[in-house]
Amino acid sequence: MRSSTRGKASVSVAHRYARVVLVLTRALVALRNDVVLDCDETYNYLEPLHYLVHGRGMQTWEHGSAYALRSYAYLFMHAPVAMLASVVFGREGSGGRVAFVCVRLASALASALAEASLVRAVSERHALTGACLLMILASSSGMAVASTAMLPSSFAMVCVTASAAASLRGKHRLACIACVFAVVFGWPFSGIAAIPFGLYAIYGIGFVATLSVVALFTAISVAISIVCDSFMYSKSGELRLVSSVYNLLKYNVMSGKSNLYGVEDGVFYVKNLLLNFQLSAAFSIFAPVAVSFAVAVKAYLLREQAKKDPKANKGKLLVAIEKYRNDWRAMLVVSLPFPLVTAFFTIIPHKEERFLYMIYPCLALSASVTIGAFTESFIKLSRHVFKSKVPSFVIALSVALVLLGTMALSVSRAAALLTYYGAPAKIYGALPIPSVHAQEPFWPEYLAREFAAAGADASINVCVGAEWYRFPSSFHLPSLAYSLRFIDSGFDGALPMPFDSSKGGTAHTPEGLNDDNEAHPNQFIDPRECRFLVEADFGSSIAGAAERPSATPGEWVDVRVEKFVDPLRSPTLTRVLYIPGLSEKRNAYVDYKLKVLRSPQGRVEEDAA
Numbered sequence: 098m099r100s101s102t103r104g105k106a107s108v109s110v111a112h113r114y115a116r117v118v119l120v121l122t123r124a125l126v127a128l129r130n131d132v133v134l135d136c137d138e139t140y141n142y143l144e145p146l147h148y149l150v151h152g153r154g155m156q157t158w159e160h161g162s163a164y165a166l167r168s169y170a171y172l173f174m175h176a177p178v179a180m181l182a183s184v185v186f187g188r189e190g191s192g193g194r195v196a197f198v199c200v201r202l203a204s205a206l207a208s209a210l211a212e213a214s215l216v217r218a219v220s221e222r223h224a225l226t227g228a229c230l231l232m233i234l235a236s237s238s239g240m241a242v243a244s245t246a247m248l249p250s251s252f253a254m255v256c257v258t259a260s261a262a263a264s265l266r267g268k269h270r271l272a273c274i275a276c277v278f279a280v281v282f283g284w285p286f287s288g289i290a291a292i293p294f295g296l297y298a299i300y301g302i303g304f305v306a307t308l309s310v311v312a313l314f315t316a317i318s319v320a321i322s323i324v325c326d327s328f329m330y331s332k333s334g335e336l337r338l339v340s341s342v343y344n345l346l347k348y349n350v351m352s353g354k355s356n357l358y359g360v361e362d363g364v365f366y367v368k369n370l371l372l373n374f375q376l377s378a379a380f381s382i383f384a385p386v387a388v389s390f391a392v393a394v395k396a397y398l399l400r401e402q403a404k405k406d407p408k409a410n411k412g413k414l415l416v417a418i419e420k421y422r423n424d425w426r427a428m429l430v431v432s433l434p435f436p437l438v439t440a441f442f443t444i445i446p447h448k449e450e451r452f453l454y455m456i457y458p459c460l461a462l463s464a465s466v467t468i469g470a471f472t473e474s475f476i477k478l479s480r481h482v483f484k485s486k487v488p489s490f491v492i493a494l495s496v497a498l499v500l501l502g503t504m505a506l507s508v509s510r511a512a513a514l515l516t517y518y519g520a521p522a523k524i525y526g527a528l529p530i531p532s533v534h535a536q537e538p539f540w541p542e543y544l545a546r547e548f549a550a551a552g553a554d555a556s557i558n559v560c561v562g563a564e565w566y567r568f569p570s571s572f573h574l575p576s577l578a579y580s581l582r583f584i585d586s587g588f589d590g591a592l593p594m595p596f597d598s599s600k601g602g603t604a605h606t607p608e609g610l611n612d613d614n615e616a617h618p619n620q621f622i623d624p625r626e627c628r629f630l631v632e633a634d635f636g637s638s639i640a641g642a643a644e645r646p647s648a649t650p651g652e653w654v655d656v657r658v659e660k661f662v663d664p665l666r667s668p669t670l671t672r673v674l675y676i677p678g679l680s681e682k683r684n685a686y687v688d689y690k691l692k693v694l695r696s697p698q699g700r701v702e703e704d705a706a
Contacts, residue, residue, distance in 0.1 A: 119231070120209040120210075127201040131194075134242060139569060151571075169326055189530065190576075191575070197569075204245055208244035226468070226469030230462055249283045250287070253279040253287035261432075264298070280315075285346050359447050377464040380467040381467065387469075388428075394477060435460045439456065517661070517672070524631055531576050533549040560584045591611055607619065632692070661686060
């Protein structure tokens with residue numbers, strides 16, 4: 098009894114420690130990480146959120162009322178955080194950026210709490226595996242990115258993590274509810290990850306109970322989702338029923354158009370998981386082997402114990418081995434979304450890194466199971482064979498070094514992302530605060546006159562061409578007077594257009610937005626309307642990556658220049674990892690520039706000519 102109490106107390110302490118560690122690491126990433134790696138996060142979620150809060154933002158075709166593929170229920174979960182931050186810190190200057198950080202902090206906190214719950218649930222079954230899981234989760238570069246991203250797949254990841262923790266603790270109804278939220282409010286395709294939890298729930302509480310919980314909360318969640326979508330996608334006085342969940346499934350399953358985007362080969366996710374989880378990705382595939390080995394070793398040692406002690410209660414030994422086996426089996430079951438989801442999306446031609454976010458914690462758990470099972474088994478075998486603790490110490494030390502190496506690689510990868518790809522956020526944040534007074538050379542006299550004349554309706558065009566997909570968000574612009582606009586740089590796909598509140602905003606589909614991924618003239622503006630320009634000259638290393646100087650006539654002055662890694666001219670090792678001293682020497686960089694038009698006179702002369 099005392100031993101049981103001490104065990105529960107130690108797990109409780111471990112849970113508090115895990116919660117503190119994970120909250121701190123996630124918060125640190127959210128505060129430090131201004132990099133938006135996925136343009137889908139920018140244009141499909143951060144931009145609509147900015148529009149909801151401030152009335153300005155870019156609209157993708159998925160957010161057009163004619164298509165209505167994106168959930169406003171998901172956006173409404175984030176809107177209060179952004180609104181509160183805007184009220185407290187304002188919008189001008191760094192206020193938008195603070196709101197962006199607050200949104201990321203909220204996502205990071207939710208993920209940290211779910212991960213801590215999973216660490217506790219695993220620790221209750223096997224302490225060493227729980228400790229390994231904590232170290233992998235806290236240091237993983239993949240988790241650092243996924244836990245702070247404003248993406249439905251990140252929300253689905255939080256729900257899947259909570260479901261895994263609940264399943265391990267026998268709370269199958271809670272696990273089912275979390276899965277329903279992942280599917281309806283997050284991403285419908287996370288239903289694939291929910292299959293193992295559903296089957297485990299049927300095993301634990303029965304088919305009828307499982308079906309009842311799923312049906313009830315699905316009905317409630319879908320109703321909430323439809324209300325939100327119908328309200329946002331319908332024009333005033335013209336309410337229509339809209340379900341973004343249904344529309345998304347219909348488009349991806351029935352239209353055949355999902356292959357218009359991001360088609361990759363079969364090894365895409367293998368490379369991606371190795372990049373984001375390094376050694377942990379390799380360890381994760383051996384979890385079933387490790388568990389089989391651990392159970393076999395346990396059974397062997399118990400048989401040896403029975404031979405030495407004829408009085409040993411064989412019934413108790415059988416119960417012990419069965420409990421040991423069931424604990425490992427339970428952890429394998431809740432890890433199943435990892436291979437299941439990976440296999441499904443490997444088959445699908447359209448591949449994106451974010452599609453696998455939901456199973457990142459399951460991968461980490463699989464890797465932890467491998468390390469925990471093998472470590473414990475080898476230590477027990479060494480003590481049985483050598484009758485000494487020295488080999489056990491060597492094994493423990495080796496495992497500790499492997500874990501430290503894994504953590505070091507993960508931290509190095511995270512540092513690489515922040516160091517090599519942070520230029521865009523810095524560049525857009527360097528835009529000057531609009532003023533009626535000139536501040537040469539970055540805020541010329543003509544801009545001050547234009548701004549004074551326009552007043553509250555001022556719209557200063559910040560233009561970008563080939564680098565459109567690296568725009569972080571309108572939250573990074575230091576004033577609502579700035580508007581992101583695109584110039585034609587040869588890209589022939591569909592691009593977002595500004596929300597038009599005068600025509601219904603979210604209930605309007607601007608002319609030219611289409612689901613065929615085809616460019617339309619309305620998505621571009623005349624370069625002569627640009628006042629600021631963002632560009633990066635990759636030269637011939639990336640086809641079509643540099644805007645043609647002739648496309649933006651006039652005299653341009655550099656406002657800010659940052660270094661950005663050139664991926665094709667940099668060695669793979671120092672590009673994917675940050676190695677102090679070596680990366681700076683080996684990598685090639687390009688200038689990522691923010692420019693201001695010095696004077697519009699050149700354009701007037703061109704028109705006159």
